[in-house]
Amino acid sequence: MEKQLLRLTVNGQEYELYINPKTLLVEAIRDHIGLTGTKRGCDTVSCGACTVLIDGMAVKSCSVLAMQAEGTEITTAEGLEKNGNLAPIQKAFIDHGAFQCGFCTSGMIMTAQAFLNENKNPTEWEIREGIEGNICRCTGYNSIVRAIDATAKGKYTEVKS
């Protein structure tokens, strides 16, 4: 299939790619742009490891063609930090040991970030529901839920640039 020009905006930077129109967004991000924080775990839209933000919404990037994301603002795990300072949710994951192998972590954090953008004062149950589309094989989820809860409660602040 003939390659096509695609312009993607990822973490505030515009990229011009010549790609097969059937390229998945996760492939464009990882293999063409080289941002490998976004993981590819299942390709069946089950695990959530590939989750990125598209215009602020958590989206499994294996479920979207890269072409469909043209004209949107995509944020990956690499884009959460500001001037070398981790985002509150990233600090919380570290402090709470909310990862073991780390394979799910980027996707989990992106889902958590989108969730917190919409839910300023969530209950534990709402947090668990909010991340139910993301699978972690290691942690048992409790540390992840505690990290999201601590972030919601304002225990980690954003460093102003």
Ligand code: FES
């Ligand atoms: S790789 Fe996309 S949901 Fe698993």
Ligand code: FES
């Ligand atoms: S930390 Fe290993 S899959 Fe979540």
